[in-house]
Amino acid sequence: MESSHIAHDVARVLNSTQKDSPGKVQLYVFDEAVTGREDRASINKETLSPAQLEVVALEVALNAAALIRRRRAELADEHGHVGVLGTKTSDVDPVTEVDQASEKLIREQLVERVPGSRVLGEESGLSDGDCAGDGAGGEVLWIVDPIDGTVNFLYGVPAYAVSIAAVVDGQPVAGVVVDVKAGEAYVAHAGGPARRLSGAGSAGEGGEEVLRVVPAQAEASLGRALVATGFSYVAEDRRRQAERLTRLLPRVRDIRRIGSAALDLCRVASGEVDAYFEHGLGPWDHAAGALIAARAGAIVAAPDYDVMKEEKALVMAVKPGVAVELAGLLAD
Structure with a gap:
């Protein structure tokens, strides 16, 4: 079928x-x-194709992953654990200062690279950016998880990631997930193949594998x-x-x-x-x-x-x- x-x-x-x-x-x-249409591009301020939005998301996600690795090394105690700053949906749903620092970096860099775009982040909600109005056609909405797998991050379990997606007119057009500990990135854009990128410290510098x-x-x-x-x-x-x-x-x-x-x-x-x-x-x-x-x-x-x-x-x-x-x- x-x-x-x-x-x-x-x-x-x-x-x-x-x-x-x-x-x-x-x-x-x-x-x-x-998801095969490559013509779903951003037309707010500057026209960017799905492939270009993927490149932006990858650059920013790699920067955030580097921040997370550095801050975890600085904050981890003798048992390899990181402290909790607060909680969200319940007493066992934590947030750390690294979550917040990662989201701040991602928001600033995305809006700098794509003026007029907005960011919906797990920690800070929806930003207005500098766009003309809500829901404008062709506007880029970045959907961001600064650390997906925060409990793993707290304990040192090697399964936590930075996730950034670009959505245009309600449809996903680019997505990047960086596995922080493994140094790998999973990427895709509308009309393009899903790939896994690997490299020493920067997922964009090593090999590329098409995923099927x-x-x-x-x-x-x-x-x-x-x-x-x-x-x-x-x-x-x-x-x-x-x-x-x-x-x-x-x-x-x-x-x-x-x-x-x-x-x-x-x-x-x-x-x-x-x-x-x-x-x-x-x-x-x-x-x-x-x-x-x-x-x-x-x-x-x-x-x-x-x-x-x-x-x-x-x-x-x-x-x-x-x-x-x-x-x-x-x-x-």
């Missing part, structure tokens, strides 16, 4: 209960074909799929997620919980996992990684970028061959 037909079936399954559940968030399902998911016909069933997921920091949400996982676990090969949504989405693109899903992400968690997964050939489902964590919406990226089956299990 062609990817576009699979995406249509996934959308039908995930959104079929809309009329019976008025509070349910409508999900946008997209794939490689939907395994073709649908090579997959037998969901029962052979390795599935990644994540959990909320809110206790009641975790209880519901655990119930859903209990139903899913007997139907798949195994489950992985790595602790960074952005990196999980990129691992679907690279083939390190077959699928990823999570309910209750913010747009900064999924905007860049979802585009990278789609450009690698995955089927992706996500809400619009104004849907926040509180809506408990599903984000999913999955290889085409098991997409409909997984969607059916997650549709409730």
Whole structure:
């Protein structure tokens, strides 16, 4: 079955209960074909193509990753742990001064490089920038997670990332996720291939690997799929997620919980996992990684970028061959 037909079936399954559940968030399902338009460019102040926006995002994300590495080395105690500055959604949802410093650097550099653009960041919300007005056609909205996987960062678990996506007219056109510890970057733009860049200290200086998911016909069933997921920091949400996982676990090969949504989405693109899903992400968690997964050939489902964590919406990226089956299990 062609990817576009699979995406249509996934959308039908995930959104079929809309009329019976008025509070349910409508999900946008997209794939490689939907993200194939290279003409979705920024026309605010200066015309920039998706490829150029990817270059900007990569440069800034690498700068932020260097800051994070430096500050972690300065702040870590004798056990390799970094202190918490405050909390967000619950007492176990931390923020550090490095999160804030990283977002400040990213905001300043993005607006400097693309005047007129705005930034939606996890720590500071939406900035006005110097654009003429909200929602102007062709305006670039940068969606930023300064450290995705903050708990991993706190403990020294090597799975945390900088995530930057460029959205134009409501559509993702460029995405970059930098794995800070590994020194790798996952990148993609509308119409271009998903790639993994590696290098010593700067992901742009080393090798480049084009990422493709395994073709649908090579997959037998969901029962052979390795599935990644994540959990909320809110206790009641975790209880519901655990119930859903209990139903899913007997139907798949195994489950992985790595602790960074952005990196999980990129691992679907690279083939390190077959699928990823999570309910209750913010747009900064999924905007860049979802585009990278789609450009690698995955089927992706996500809400619009104004849907926040509180809506408990599903984000999913999955290889085409098991997409409909997984969607059916997650549709409730």
